[in-house]
C-alpha cells in the first residue's frame with residue numbers, strides 16, 4: 001500500500017519535476033473526489049487507508065503558487081468543492097554535455113519525419129486517461145539495488161546543441177540486465193523508436209505512466225497486463241545513447257516527473273541536487 005501521504009488540506013509544497021501523492025480521510029457517504037491541477041483532471045482512489053491521488057508537476061512549470069480545485073460528491077447527491085494552493089519550489093538542474101552519433105542531432109529528413117510521427121504517437125498515449133488505477137502497491141525501482149539515476153531534469157547539450165531537459169532517470173547497468181515493471185499496468189507501447197530505441201511504456205491508470213528506454217530486448221507486447229516487478233525487457237544501448245543504461249521515466253497527467261519521486265515515502269527519495 002502507498003504510505004506516507006501528504007494530507008490534502010495542509011499546505012502542499014512540491015519541487016519542479018516531482019510527483020505528489022496526496023490523501024484524504026475516508027468519510028461516511030463520500031462517493032468520489034475529483035481534482036484538477038494545471039488544467040488536468042483526475043480522481044482520487046478509495047482505499048482502506050483513505051482516498052489517494054497522484055499528481056505531478058512538470059519539470060518546466062514555473063516556480064510559484066497554483067490553485068488545485070477539488071470536488072467532493074456524496075452518496076446523497078451533495079456536492080462540495082474547495083480550492084487549495086500548491087506551492088511549486090524551483091529546483092536547480094545542472095547542465096550536461098553529451099556526445100552522440102551525429103545522426104541523432106542533425107536528423108536526416110526521413111528520421112526527422114519518423115521522430116515527429118513517433119512523438120505524436122507517444123503524446124496520444126499520454127492524452128488517454130484510463131479511469132482504472134493499478135498502483136495500489138508502491139512503485140519500485142526497475143533495477144533492484146540501482147544506486148544512481150540522479151540526472152532527471154538536467155539541461156542537456158548534445159554535440160554542442162541544446163535539447164529538451166532530461167525527462168527521466170538514467171540507471172547504469174550492463175547490457176542484458178533484467179528490467180522489472182515499477183508497478184502493475186497495461187503495456188501501451190512496446191517497439192523500436194528513433195530516439196528511445198527499444199522502449200516499453202506502461203499505463204498504471206489515472207494518468208500515471210512509466211517508461212523504459214534503450215532496451216536490447218523487449219519481453220512484453222502491447223495489450224499485456226504486467227504485475228509489479230514482472231520482467232519486461234533487458235538493458236541495452238538502442239536509440240540516442242552514449243552507452244548501455246536504462247532510462248526510466250514517469251509521466252503524471254502529462255507532467256514530466258522524476259520517477260524516484262513516485263517511490264515511498266514521498267520526499268525521502270527526492271534528490272537534493
Ligand SMILES: [Zn+2]
Pocket residue numbers: 166168169170246247248
Ligand atoms: Zn535518459
